[in-house]
Amino acid sequence: MQSKVSVIILSDNSQTRTLLKMYFDELDYVSVLEDFSDYTDIYDTLCTDDKSILVVDVSDGLEEKLNFILKVSNNIRSTRVLALSDNPSVDLIVKVMRAGAKDFLPLPLIKSEFLDIVDRINKSLYCVPKNGSKCKIISVFSNKGGIGKTSIATNLALELAQISKEKVALIDLNFQLGDITTFMELKPSFDISYMLQNLDRINDEFLLSTLERYKQTNLFVLADPPYFKQADDIKPVQIVKLFNILKETFSYIVVDAEASFDAKNIAALTESDLIFLVTVANLPALRNSQRCLELFDKLGFDKNKIQILLNRYMENDEISEEDVENVIGRKIYWKIPNNYFTMMSAINKGIPVCVLNPNSNVANCYKNLAINLTDNIYRDNLMKNYENILGGN
Ligand SMILES: Nc1ncnc2c1ncn2[C@@H]1O[C@H](COP(=O)(O)OP(=O)(O)OP(=O)(O)O)[C@@H](O)[C@H]1O
Ligand SMILES: [Mg+2]
Structure with missing residues (x-):
């Protein structure tokens, strides 16, 4: 039997945390880990996990969270970062993706979209990604x-x-x-x-x-x-x-x-x-x-x-x-x-x-x-993938 995927939720908003926890609880293949004292505590836990999803709500404390996403994605290959924000502009999404988040969703969440993306991330954690x-x-x-x-x-x-x-x-x-x-x-x-x-x-x-x-x-x-x-x-x-x-x-x-x-x-x-x-x-x-x-x-x-x-x-x-x-x-x-x-x-x-x-x-x-190229490529991909999310942005 496959081991469960650990999930850590990083959000300053208690309602977002509660809702995410509720959604994750419906999935039998994940286990939400809670009660962390600080970023170091979260980082150390992710380092020891086999497969994990770090959900980061970047609506507040953007710079600090970008630095954390960068550190995690640079050093922990078994963790996949899903970023969320209540202000999904193209610039913001490019920033979080450049930091290393592979997925992004706007807040408030649409449950079906969220479950879809978690399912995709779960599958990607079990296989070598093909580009x-x-x-x-x-x-x-x-x-x-x-x-x-x-x-x-x-x-x-x-x-x-x-x-x-x-x-x-x-x-x-x-x-x-x-x-x-x-x-x-x-x-x-x-x-x-x-x-x-x-x-x-x-x-x-x-x-x-x-x-x-x-x-x-x-x-x-x-x-x-x-x-x-x-x-x-x-x-x-x-x-x-x-x-x-x-x-x-x-x-x-x-x-x-x-x-x-x-x-x-x-x-x-x-x-x-x-x-x-x-x-x-x-x-x-x-x-x-x-x-x-x-x-x-x-x-x-x-x-x-x-x-x-x-x-x-x-x-x-x-x-x-x-x-x-x-x-x-x-x-x-x-x-x-x-x-x-x-x-x-x-x-x-x-x-x-x-x-x-x-x-x-x-x-x-x-x-x-190189930054200019990756930005343009992220932007192109974003436009293709997130046209409906970005709406008028
Ligand atoms: N920005 C630069 N400023 C100064 N000198 C440069 C610069 N870029 C390359 N050079 C110099 O130009 C020379 C040729 O560089 P390089 O070998 O990269 O060119 P190339 O087009 O690959 O050459 P080849 O046709 O022989 O393969 C080298 O001596 C290199 O130091
Ligand atoms: Mg040459």
Whole structure:
């Protein structure tokens, strides 16, 4: 027989507490735990529980409760947080979800909705979550070499893993001369060609043991093949298959794409939800970006799928931000400051700048880009999932 799921209710409102307790008492698979002295007491109890649901009413004491949700979701994998609020604005829901709550309901509760969500949470506590179509593929691309793709892909992937607390895969599609393993000082036992030879036997367990986990983070790296010949044997259709398999396990796939329009690379870009086209403020790079955009247009890519990252940005550059936008005919999505010394030092040490120098302007910029992305994705999902809840908000 399965053990019961422990439930802890955290609300400043006694009526909400009583009502929740009443609803939970109707479910024979949960057991509500009560009489806690403080947050530490609750935290310690959750740490010892096999499976638990923490219900947090964030209508009052928002900051304190967000910090607690963050601590629990960062450290206790067996607890799932359900947040409630009597003021369900999009901003608030994004905040609680970013802190780590996986579910949200507005107050006052609608009993059927509440029981539905608890049932879903209960099931999810018993099985490994599958992300399926929720996964976002983000490719970092430029048709010019040496522009900052690997620096961006590596740091963005790492920040996405930290911020979203979900599993992120970082894939090196530079089949001839990949750099990710050097940038992160990794010596993976397996590479992409091994993975492609074993497509038929891949499952969650195989993936997580074959991809190289970066330290104790949620980031898993798939390196380029060590021999040129192996790269030649890879077919575009295999890349698509690989992505489809990875999508089942990972919430984000970040691709360090090759600076070419080779068929494998085009297949990867076609599969991507978002392409960051990286450029810098000099004429050859901008002309190249212009040509890339024309080609993407011919390939029928949605305009919104391609966003411009201006790397090595300097305020007093001879070519201004406005000039860049005029030449390529697109708005800049994100600017990454020029900081050669810090970036070079990180690369030479084999430690991503987000880890080596998290307070540097570049590291902060990568982090804010990841926050911006996760926020937008949460917002999109929210709009799909909670349209009826948010009503006029
Ligand atoms: N924001 C930045 N400020 C200053 N220098 C940077 C910045 N980003 C990257 N660089 C430098 O640019 C060089 C190329 O970076 P990186 O290897 O990430 O580019 P790439 O596009 O992946 O290159 P390749 O085409 O060889 O794969 C490195 O020396 C790196 O230190
Ligand atoms: Mg590179």
